[in-house]
Amino acid sequence: MSASFDRLIDGMIEALRSHVLPRSGDEFVRGQIFSTIFALNGLKLTADWKAGPLLEQVRVQDAALAEVGRLAGSMEHPPIPTLPRTEGAAADSAAVEALRDDGDRILGELLFWASNEGARAANPAIAREIELFLRRSICEQLKVELAMTPKSMLHQIATGEEGA
Amino acid sequence: MAPPERSAQSMQDPTRAAVVLDENTVRSALERHLRRELGSAVNIDGFERKSSGFSWITYSFVTSTTAGTSRRLILRVGPPNGLFAPYSVLPQVYALQSLSGTRVPVPGLVSFDQGGSELGCPFFVCEHVEGDVPVPWAGSKLDEGHRRDIAGQFIAILGELHRLDFRGTQLASLHGGAEERDEVRAIAGWRASLARPTARYYPLLDWGGRWLLDNCPLPPRRTIVHGDYRIGNFLEREKRITAILDWELVHLGDPHEDLAWALVPTFNGRSKKLYGVLEREEVVDCYQRASGVQISAKSLAYYEAFALYQAAAIQMRAVRAFEVDNFNDMRMAVMASQMASIVRAFDRALEAAA
Numbered sequence: 001m002s003a004s005f006d007r008l009i010d011g012m013i014e015a016l017r018s019h020v021l022p023r024s025g026d027e028f029v030r031g032q033i034f035s036t037i038f039a040l041n042g043l044k045l046t047a048d049w050k051a052g053p054l055l056e057q058v059r060v061q062d063a064a065l066a067e068v069g070r071l072a073g074s075m076e077h078p079p080i081p082t083l084p085r086t087e088g089a090a091a092d093s094a095a096v097e098a099l100r101d102d103g104d105r106i107l108g109e110l111l112f113w114a115s116n117e118g119a120r121a122a123n124p125a126i127a128r129e130i131e132l133f134l135r136r137s138i139c140e141q142l143k144v145e146l147a148m149t150p151k152s153m154l155h156q157i158a159t160g161e162e163g164a
Numbered sequence: 165m166a167p168p169e170r171s172a173q174s175m176q177d178p179t180r181a182a183v184v185l186d187e188n189t190v191r192s193a194l195e196r197h198l199r200r201e202l203g204s205a206v207n208i209d210g211f212e213r214k215s216s217g218f219s220w221i222t223y224s225f226v227t228s229t230t231a232g233t234s235r236r237l238i239l240r241v242g243p244p245n246g247l248f249a250p251y252s253v254l255p256q257v258y259a260l261q262s263l264s265g266t267r268v269p270v271p272g273l274v275s276f277d278q279g280g281s282e283l284g285c286p287f288f289v290c291e292h293v294e295g296d297v298p299v300p301w302a303g304s305k306l307d308e309g310h311r312r313d314i315a316g317q318f319i320a321i322l323g324e325l326h327r328l329d330f331r332g333t334q335l336a337s338l339h340g341g342a343e344e345r346d347e348v349r350a351i352a353g354w355r356a357s358l359a360r361p362t363a364r365y366y367p368l369l370d371w372g373g374r375w376l377l378d379n380c381p382l383p384p385r386r387t388i389v390h391g392d393y394r395i396g397n398f399l400e401r402e403k404r405i406t407a408i409l410d411w412e413l414v415h416l417g418d419p420h421e422d423l424a425w426a427l428v429p430t431f432n433g434r435s436k437k438l439y440g441v442l443e444r445e446e447v448v449d450c451y452q453r454a455s456g457v458q459i460s461a462k463s464l465a466y467y468e469a470f471a472l473y474q475a476a477a478i479q480m481r482a483v484r485a486f487e488v489d490n491f492n493d494m495r496m497a498v499m500a501s502q503m504a505s506i507v508r509a510f511d512r513a514l515e516a517a518a
Contacts, residue, residue, distance in 0.1 A: 004487055007497075011492060011494055012494060014492045015493075018492065101364070101365065104366070105365055108370050134367075138368050150501065153498075155299065157498065158218075158495075
């Protein structure tokens with residue numbers, strides 16, 4: 001799904017204006033479309049992504065970062081930020097989303113580090129443990145996203161037909 | 165269409181996107197093009213957009229000349245801001261030229277314009293082939309016997325494709341540098357595509373892509389790879405496959421790649437069986453007989469991971485087309501909605517392939 005809330009709303013409005021309205025001759029149907037466009041414009045002004053699931057993802061990331069720091073011990077590794085990262089942070093969704101995206105990049109750096117020659121030479125057992133732990137943890141974080149994912153409508157989207 | 169990293173750059177002008185989607189403009193440009201190509205006045209009738217594909221835009225039409233001859237043809241246009249823009253028409257043109265007259269059924273190529281002089285983007289014209297496209301996303305309503313027939317032909321044709329000697333054909337020009345491994349080049353192309361700035365960074369995709377690059381097996385033999393060989397990319401009529409379509413991702417590489425892609429459950433009504441009827445072991449047996457290629461379980465596992473990586477890269481390209489390139493198609497906006505499940509499946513596939 002598009003990550004930008006505003007762009008998603010703009011896209012929906014544009015789809016209705018460009019593709020649906022020109023093919024809708026019925027006065028009532030056109031009224032429904034314009035009402036939907038109005039409601040979408042309202043959403044753009046007043047709504048945003050839910051902060052809760054984003055905060056949950058950041059919490060899972062922070063737990064992973066703390067555990068990697070513990071496992072790595074004295075090994076030299078990419079920097080881990082002060083945890084928890086949400087302490088004192090603004091509660092708005094955009095700020096939490098930025099934290100989540102930043103966390104993904106840090107986890108990526110750590111994953112590359114754990115599987116590179118340097119870490120393996122320093123302590124192969126710990127490096128492997130960290131690599132596997134990080135992969136499991138990232139999959140845990142993806143579970144939070146899965147819980148927010150609607151059932152696939154690929155068939156309907158690709159064919160324009162109601163479900164088979 | 166190949167990612168831009170492994171395709172010739174076209175001369176597209178993104179500002180012409182809206183023009184390209186206007187059917188009257190497309191039709192006028194097509195008339196000019198055909199008049200020049202065929203050397204006589206051409207009338208176009210029944211011009212209509214054929215499907216709502218995610219990448220190339222397809223139109224069908226009938227041409228008639230003053231001599232009284234008529235032909236039903238297909239036009240395929242690579243839109244300037246489409247899923248895999250900027251497009252090159254050449255891989256598909258080379259495939260249709262090279263495979264004409266072989267046991268791999270393809271539509272006959274009529275003409276093409278790579279430079280985009282008429283429309284501002286590349287396009288090609290080919291013969292219309294009779295048949296229906298099966299829907300891969302949901303369980304088929306066709307009976308099991310029918311699907312077994314088609315699945316058997318589908319694999320037999322893949323075997324024929326992988327038997328072909330591409331040397332001396334146009335497709336040989338898809339080979340990279342002398343020292344470059346074509347199968348590695350295919351992976352690097354998707355990896356470069358994922359590295360382009362977009363909304364989300366997925367650490368497992370980044371790391372797994374590096375693993376795929378570092379662990380790419382040597383192919384049993386280097387073959388033509390369709391690149392999108394799956395249920396839904398062919399025409400069938402009266403229980404016969406009449407044409408293999410959508411050659412935009414054709415490249416040279418490891419034949420395991422096509423087999424693994426065909427087995428992705430998403431393209432088989434969420435079944436692990438090909439077309440919901442052929443068990444994996446049957447598919448491998450049938451394929452080995454048809455191709456003469458000995459399938460390696462390890463390479464197949466590797467390419468099953470690669471298939472998920474490619475699927476993820478395609479979805480991220482769709483989001484990029486919507487968010488960054490402002491391609492106003494809501495199908496692009498929602499295409500990556502299954503990223504979380506794909507990335508998790510990719511991690512499991514990597515574990516199986518390691």
